[in-house]
Amino acid sequence: MNSEKPNYGYTAIKYFIGISIVGLIGLIVVMFTFFIEDPLKSIIFMLIFPIAITGLYIGALYIPLYHSILRTNPIKDVWKHILKDFRGDEQVLxxxxxxxxxxINIAKHLVSGNVVGIDIYSGVSGSSPDTAYYNAEIEGVRDKVEFKYGNVLDIPFPDNAxxxxxxxxxxxxIHDDKEKLIVLNEIHRVLKPGGKFVSIEILRDVRLYLALLYFAFVWKTKNFWETLLSKSNFKKWQSETHTQFLNLGIFIGQK
Ligand SMILES: C[S@@+](CC[C@H](N)C(=O)[O-])C[C@H]1O[C@@H](n2cnc3c(N)ncnc32)[C@H](O)[C@@H]1O
Structure with missing residues (x-):
């Protein structure tokens, strides 16, 4: 049995730990100012205190994100639910x-089908096709997956695939709302008639504001996604809310 552990993006944790350590050191320096005299005391306090608070706050932010998204892998059951009616020979993007x-989660439920993963491989997560293949190997689904560069604004596959x-x-x-609509219609284009689209998003709501304060703006409300779907080429769709540490919206469209 393979004893190696997959790496599902925990590399981002390095940044949170680094920033928390800076915050912690800042806090120690601020405490140290109690033993020195002005004006040095005030100068150090004014410079270091904001750094300490910001560092500790950003470190703390990781806790709700980690518990909602990374550790619990909350979507596992959703995929099982979606895939229960599948034959096992499906083509998945x-x-x-x-x-x-x-x-990889989906590939585990397929028999002869395949999953193609596309990404622009940007951002702090440190993801790459190599990491994805490494994970697939460990999880025993290497023969059912393919990972490659691809932008969702222009999905590199033919219609009805x-x-x-x-x-x-x-x-x-996808920060621009018009571009979000382009993406939804691109997804609709590459789906076979009757094919399904499943999107999972953290929902911006009171719970998210409590957890992340102003960082909650990065995410959107359930109403936002429902309105967007209704403007897209998907004529059949539904949404559900799953409560983990945070609320997650599951949006299912059918072509
Ligand atoms: C929060 S990560 C989620 C990764 C993965 N789906 C998961 O659940 O672990 C969002 C991913 O979307 C990718 N992404 C962002 N914009 C993209 C685009 N225009 N085309 C393709 N991928 C994109 C990022 O590179 C990143 O890997």
Whole structure:
């Protein structure tokens, strides 16, 4: 049995730990100012105190994100639910696949089908096709997955190619709302008639504001996604809310 552990993007934790350590050191320096005299005391306090508070705050932010998204892998049951009616020979596209977390989960439920993951491989997560392949190897699904560069604004596949398209916490990363609509219609284009699209997004709501304060603006409300879907080429869609540490919206469209 393979004892290695997959890496599903925990590399981002390095940044949070680094920033928390800076915050902690800042706090120690601030405490040290109690033993020295002005004006040095006031200068150090004014310079270091904001750094200490910011560092500790950003470090603390990681806790809700980690528990909602990374550790519990909350979407596992959703995929099981979606895939229960599948034959096992489906062609699946996972957009914004990153380290392959969603792709690999789905591949585990397929018999002869395949999952293609595309991503622009940007950002702090440190993801790459190599990491995704490494994870697939460890999880025993290397023969069922393919990972490659691809932008969701212009999906590099022909029309009617996939039975299922998945997006695990990806759509909010397309910052322009018009572009979000382009992405939804691109997904619709590459789906076979009757094919399904599943998107999972953290929902911006009171719970998220309490956890992340102004960082909550990065995410969107459930109402926002429902309005967007209603403007897209998806004529059939539904949404659900799953409560983990945070609220997650599951949006399912059918072509
Ligand atoms: C929060 S990560 C989620 C990764 C993965 N789906 C998961 O659940 O672990 C969002 C991913 O979307 C990718 N992404 C952002 N904009 C993209 C675009 N225009 N085309 C393809 N991928 C994109 C990022 O590179 C990143 O890997």
């Amino acid at each position: 996972d957009i914004g696949c990153g380290t392959g977390r969603v792709s 996939f039975d299922l398209v998945t997006a695990g916490s990806v759509l909010h990363e």
